Amino acid sequence: MSIGLGTARETAGAVRRGELTARQVVEEHLERIAVGDGEVHAFNLVLADEARAAADAVDHRVAAGEDPGPLAGVPVALKDNLCTRGVPTTCSSRILEGWRPPYDATVVERVAAAGGVVVGKTNLDEFAMGSSTENSAFGPTRNPRDFTRVPGGSSGGSAAAVAAGMAPLALGSDTGGSIRQPAALCGVVGVKPTYGVVSRYGLIAFASSLDQVGPFAATVADAALLLDVIAGHDPADSTSVPNPPAGLLAHLGDGIEGLRVGVVRELTEGVDPDVARRLQEAGDALAGAGAKVDEVSVPATIHGLPAYYLIAPAEASSNLARYDGVRYGLRVDGNDIGAMYGATRAAGFGPEVKRRIMLGTYALSAGYYDAYYGQAQRVRTLIIADFEAAYASFDVLVSPTSPTTAFPLGSKSENPLAMYLSDVCTIPSNLAGHPAMSVPFGTGDDGLPVGVQVMAPSLGEPVMFRVAAALEKAAPA
Amino acid sequence: MSEQVGPSGEGLGPRRAYETAPGGDGPPAFGEEPGLGPRRAYETVVGLEVHCELRTATKLFCACRNAFGDDPNTNVCPVCLGLPGSLPVLNARAVELAMRIGEALHCEVRRSIFHRKNYFYPDMPKDYQVSQYDEPINVDGWLELPDGSRVGIERAHLEEDTGSNRHVGGDGRIHNADYSLVDYNRAGVPLVEIVSRPDIRSAEQARAYVSELRAILVAIGASDGKMEEGSLRVDANVSVRPAGSDQLGTRCEVKNLNSLRSLGRAIDHEAARQWELLQAGERVVQETRHWNEAQGRTVSGRSKEEAYDYRYFPEPDLVPVDPGEAWRDEVRRALPMLPAARRERLARAAGLSPAGVATVVELDLDTLVLAAISAGADGRRAVNRAANEVAADLDGARRLDPAAFTKLLLLEDAGKLTATQAKQVLAEMLASGGDPEELAAARGFKAMEAAEVAAQVDALIAAHPGEWERFRGGDAKVTGFFVGKVMKATQGKADGRAVTALLQERAELS
Numbered sequence: 010m011s012i013g014l015g016t017a018r019e020t021a022g023a024v025r026r027g028e029l030t031a032r033q034v035v036e037e038h039l040e041r042i043a044v045g046d047g048e049v050h051a052f053n054l055v056l057a058d059e060a061r062a063a064a065d066a067v068d069h070r071v072a073a074g075e076d077p078g079p080l081a082g083v084p085v086a087l088k089d090n091l092c093t094r095g096v097p098t099t100c101s102s103r104i105l106e107g108w109r110p111p112y113d114a115t116v117v118e119r120v121a122a123a124g125g126v127v128v129g130k131t132n133l134d135e136f137a138m139g140s141s142t143e144n145s146a147f148g149p150t151r152n153p154r155d156f157t158r159v160p161g162g163s164s165g166g167s168a169a170a171v172a173a174g175m176a177p178l179a180l181g182s183d184t185g186g187s188i189r190q191p192a193a194l195c196g197v198v199g200v201k202p203t204y205g206v207v208s209r210y211g212l213i214a215f216a217s218s219l220d221q222v223g224p225f226a227a228t229v230a231d232a233a234l235l236l237d238v239i240a241g242h243d244p245a246d247s248t249s250v251p252n253p254p255a256g257l258l259a260h261l262g263d264g265i266e267g268l269r270v271g272v273v274r275e276l277t278e279g280v281d282p283d284v285a286r287r288l289q290e291a292g293d294a295l296a297g298a299g300a301k302v303d304e305v306s307v308p309a310t311i312h313g314l315p316a317y318y319l320i321a322p323a324e325a326s327s328n329l330a331r332y333d334g335v336r337y338g339l340r341v342d343g344n345d346i347g348a349m350y351g352a353t354r355a356a357g358f359g360p361e362v363k364r365r366i367m368l369g370t371y372a373l374s375a376g377y378y379d380a381y382y383g384q385a386q387r388v389r390t391l392i393i394a395d396f397e398a399a400y401a402s403f404d405v406l407v408s409p410t411s412p413t414t415a416f417p418l419g420s421k422s423e424n425p426l427a428m429y430l431s432d433v434c435t436i437p438s439n440l441a442g443h444p445a446m447s448v449p450f451g452t453g454d455d456g457l458p459v460g461v462q463v464m465a466p467s468l469g470e471p472v473m474f475r476v477a478a479a480l481e482k483a484a485p486a
Numbered sequence: 487m488s489e490q491v492g493p494s495g496e497g498l499g500p501r502r503a504y505e506t507a508p509g510g511d512g513p514p515a516f517g518e519e520p521g522l523g524p525r526r527a528y529e530t531v532v533g534l535e536v537h538c539e540l541r542t543a544t545k546l547f548c549a550c551r552n553a554f555g556d557d558p559n560t561n562v563c564p565v566c567l568g569l570p571g572s573l574p575v576l577n578a579r580a581v582e583l584a585m586r587i588g589e590a591l592h593c594e595v596r597r598s599i600f601h602r603k604n605y606f607y608p609d610m611p612k613d614y615q616v617s618q619y620d621e622p623i624n625v626d627g628w629l630e631l632p633d634g635s636r637v638g639i640e641r642a643h644l645e646e647d648t649g650s651n652r653h654v655g656g657d658g659r660i661h662n663a664d665y666s667l668v669d670y671n672r673a674g675v676p677l678v679e680i681v682s683r684p685d686i687r688s689a690e691q692a693r694a695y696v697s698e699l700r701a702i703l704v705a706i707g708a709s710d711g712k713m714e715e716g717s718l719r720v721d722a723n724v725s726v727r728p729a730g731s732d733q734l735g736t737r738c739e740v741k742n743l744n745s746l747r748s749l750g751r752a753i754d755h756e757a758a759r760q761w762e763l764l765q766a767g768e769r770v771v772q773e774t775r776h777w778n779e780a781q782g783r784t785v786s787g788r789s790k791e792e793a794y795d796y797r798y799f800p801e802p803d804l805v806p807v808d809p810g811e812a813w814r815d816e817v818r819r820a821l822p823m824l825p826a827a828r829r830e831r832l833a834r835a836a837g838l839s840p841a842g843v844a845t846v847v848e849l850d851l852d853t854l855v856l857a858a859i860s861a862g863a864d865g866r867r868a869v870n871r872a873a874n875e876v877a878a879d880l881d882g883a884r885r886l887d888p889a890a891f892t893k894l895l896l897l898e899d900a901g902k903l904t905a906t907q908a909k910q911v912l913a914e915m916l917a918s919g920g921d922p923e924e925l926a927a928a929r930g931f932k933a934m935e936a937a938e939v940a941a942q943v944d945a946l947i948a949a950h951p952g953e954w955e956r957f958r959g960g961d962a963k964v965t966g967f968f969v970g971k972v973m974k975a976t977q978g979k980a981d982g983r984a985v986t987a988l989l990q991e992r993a994e995l996s
Contacts, residue, residue: 214571217803326797333613335668374797
C-alpha cells in the first residue's frame with residue numbers, strides 16, 4: 010500500500026477531515042522505516058504496535074465527530090532521551106539497559122494530546138554528547154543523503170528519520186547545536202527554542218542550563234506546527250517561562266519587509282568556502298525579499314566553544330552521577346560499593362561520556378572552580394551582553410549552521426577537538442538561552458545540504474520563523 | 487515556584503511536651519579524674535549544626551508525603567527517586583517555614599539560591615544533594631538561652647534530606663555489610679540546617695541551646711521536635727583550648743547524637759579526649775567522629791583519605807528564591823510569641839526571673855499560670871504548682887480547667903487549704919477533674935484555726951529549748967525542724983507559712 014502524502018500539516022488536515030485515516034498514514038511510514046532503516050539506522054526502537062493503536066484511537070475520534078488535534082495522525086519520532094512511559098529510553102547508552110521510565114516527558118504528553126502518533130525512539134550520541142551520532146552504544150546513524158556520511162548529532166536519528174521520510178516530524182534536544190547541526194547536515198528544518206519555552210520535564214539531562222527540546226520537520230511551517238504543540242508553560246519545570254510565544258504558524262507568511270538582518274562576522278569566519286557562499290546567497294535573498302542585511306560583530310561569540318566545554322561537562326558530571334548501579338539500569342557487581350560504582354560506570358559509559366564527566370569533574374574541583382566554571386559563566390554573561398547589543402540594531406542574526414557539510418563517518422572520531430568545532434556556530438545561542446533554527450539552503454560543492462542558521466533574541470520565535478519562511482521560499486532547488 | 491503542598495491551613499497542631507534538660511548526668515568532669523591536671527585548665531568550644539526536618543505535608547521538591555514510619559519506599563516518585571528526566575519544583579510551604587525559622591532566630595532573611603553538593607552515596611538518589619551554599623536564605627542571627635546568654639547563628643539554610651540505609655551483616659557499616667537496603671521515603675524531605683557560631687562553652691550550654699531551639703521550632707510549627715525519630719539531628723563541632731585563650735583549637739565533628747543526654751555526654755567526652763591528646767603533646771586531627779552511646783565514647787568516622795570535594799555549583803534546575811518584603815512581613819507578623827518572650831511575660835507577671843519560669847513555658851503551661859495570676863493568685867505559688875504538680879501529669883494538664891486551677895490557688899492563698907492539702911486536691915483535679923472546693927470538702931480538708939496552730943507551736947518551743955535558742959540566735963536552718971514537727975503533729979493541716987510567721991513573732995517577742 011502506498012499513499013501520496015504531503016506535509017505534516019496537510020496530512021493532519023486530511024485525517025481531521027476524514028479523507029485519510031491515521032492508520033493508513035502510520036502504515037505508510039512503518040513501511041518506509043522497514044524498507045529504509047536497515048541502512049540508515051535512525052531508530053533505536055520502532056513502536057509499530059503502539060503506533061497502530063494510537064492511530065486507531067485517532068481514527069475513532071474522527072469517526073465520532075471529535076477533533077483529535079493539530080497533529081491528527083501525524084507520525085512523530087522521538088529522540089531516545091525523551092522519557093516514554095513503559096517504553097525503554099536508552100540515551101543510546103548501555104548504562105540505562107533495561108530501564109523503562111514510569112512516566113512520559115511533558116512533550117510526549119503534548120504530542121499525544123494533539124493527536125500525534127509516536128512511531129519510535131531515535132538514535133543519538135550517547136547522552137546527547139557528540140556531533141555525528143557515532144557515539145551511540147547501538148552503532149552510528151547514516152546520513153540518508155549519503156550513507157557514507159554522518160547525519161550530524163547528537164539528534165542524528167531524528168534528523169535522519171525526517172530526511173528519509175520515515176517520519177514527517179521528530180523531536181530532538183539541543184544543548185550546543187544538537188538539533189540545528191544535524192538538521193543542516195541532513196537538509197531538514199531544526200529549531201532550538203528559547204530556553205524555557207519547551208518543558209524539559211522528562212528530557213534526560215545532559216547540561217540542564219543549556220538543554221532545550223525542539224522540532225525537526227521537512228518544512229518551516231511543519232516545524233512551527235510542532236513547536237506550537239510542544240511549547241507552553243509547565244509547572245513541573247521550574248525553568249519553564251510563564252508566557253511562551255504561541256501561534257507561530259499564523260504569522261509565517263507575514264513577510265520580512267523592513268526587517269533588519271545581521272550576518273554575524275565571527276560565526277562566518279573559518280567556515281568552508283562553499284558554505285560561506287551559500288550564506289552570502291541567503292543574505293542576498295533576504296535583501297531581495299525586502300530585509301535590510303548588514304554584517305555585524307558579536308565579539309564574545311568566539312569564546313563560546315571553550316566556555317561551553319566547561320559549563321556543559323560540569324553540569325553533565327553532576328547530572329550523570331545518578332547512573333551508579335544502585336537503583337536502575339546496568340549494574341556490574343564489585344566487592345564493595347565503590348568497586349560496584351566503578352565497574353558499573355566503566356562498563357556502562359562510552360569514551361566520549363567518560364571524557365566529559367572527567368572534564369566537568371575537574372572544572373568543578375576545589376581550587377579550579379573559579380578559574381574554569383566561574384570564568385565560563387562570566388563569558389556566558391559577556392555573550393548575552395554582546396548579543397543584546399547586536400539586537401539593538403537587528404531583528405535577527407544569521408550565520409552558517411555548521412562550518413561544513415556532512416563529513417564522512419569515522420573522519421573525526423579520533424579527534425574530539427575537530428568534532429567539537431562542528432558546533433562553533435550553534436553554541437552561542439545555547440549559552441545565551443536564545444532561540445535559533447537551521448533552514449536548508451542549497452548544497453555545498455559535494456552536493457550535500459547546507460543549512461543557514463537564523464538567531465533571534467529571547468522569545469523572538471515569531472520573527473525568527475518569518476525569516477526562516479522567507480529563506481525557505483528563496484532556497485535554491 | 488508553585489505551591490504544591492497540602493491545605494494552606496496546615497496548622498501548628500498541639501505542641502508537645504518533651505524531656506527537659508536536667509543538669510549533671512554527664513560523666514564526671516574531666517579534671518576530677520586522677521592525673522589529668524586541674525579542673526577547668528581548658529575551655530570547651532562548641533558550635534552546633536542542627537538539622538530540622540520541616541513539618542510540611544509534602545517533600546521539598548515533589549508532592550510525595552512527608553511522613554515518618556511508613557513502609558519503606560512507599561512515599562516515592564520519579565522526582566525524589568531522581569529518575570532520569572525528572573525535575574524539582576520547590577515547595578512554597580517549606581520556604582515559608584524556613585523563613586519563620588529565620589525570623590524567629592533574628593536572622594536576615596534574604597534572596598537565596600540552591601547549589602548541588604556532589605558525592606556518591608546509595609541513600610542519595612541523584613548522587614548529589616540539593617542544598618544551599620554561599621547564598622542561604624537565613625544568615626546572621628542569634629538565639630537567647632533562658633540564662634540570658636546568646637549564641638550566634640551563622641546561617642539556617644534549606645536542603646533536602648537523604649534516604650536511609652540499613653546495612654545487613656558485617657559491623658553494620660556499609661563497607662563490611664553483606665548487603666544493604668535503602669529506603670527513599672526520607673529522600674527529599676525538607677530540612678533546615680541551623681548552624682551556630684562556636685559560642686557555646688559547655689555541654690550544659692549546648693543542651694540548653696538545643697532545648698531552646700527545639701522549643702522555638704515547635705512553637706513556630708516548623709518541627710515536631712522529635713529527636714528520637716530523627717526530626718531533629720544534632721552534630722557538634724568540638725574543640726578545646728587553654729582557659730583564657732582566644733584562639734580556636736582544631737575541631738572534630740561529632741555525629742550520631744540522638745538525644746540531649748548523648749549530646750552532653752559526647753561533648754564532655756570529646757573535649758576531655760582532645761585535652762588529653764594536647765597534654766600528651768599530640769595533635770587533634772580534624773575529622774568526623776561518631777558517638778557510641780553504649781561505650782560512652784567517640785570513635786573516628788570516615789577516614790580523611792576519602793576527604794570529599796563536594797564540587798558545589800548552582801543548581802540549574804531551580805530558580806533563585808526571592809521571598810520579597812511583603813511575604814517576609816507576612817511571615818514576621820504571623821509568628822507566635824516565642825519562648826523567650828513568653829518567659830519574660832510570665833516572669834514579669836509572677837515577679838520571678840525568666841530562668842525561674844523556664845519550665846512552665848517549656849511545658850506550655852504559661853497561659854494557665856497567667857490566667858491564675860491575673861485573677862489574683864500569688865505568682866510564685868502559681869508557677870510552683872504548675873512546674874511541679876501540673877508538670878507531673880501532663881496528660882491531666884490538657885484537661886485541667888483553668889478556672890478550677892485558679893480557684894484552687896486562691897483557696898491556698900487565703901489559707902483555707904494547706905500546701906499539702908492543695909497538692910492532693912490538684913492531683914485529683916488532674917486525674918479526674920472537679921471543683922477544688924468540693925474535692926477539699928469531700929476529703930474533710932480545712933486549714934487549722936490559727937489558735938490551734940499557735941498552741942502547737944508553743945508546745946514545741948517548750949519541748950525543744952536548745953533548737954529554740956538556735957532559732958532565736960538567727961540560725962534559719964532550724965526553721966525546717968519546727969515546721970516539720972508541726973506538720974507531723976497536725977498531719978499536714980497546718981499552713982507552713984503560718985507556722986514560720988508564728989515562730990518569727992515568738993522570737994521577736996521573747
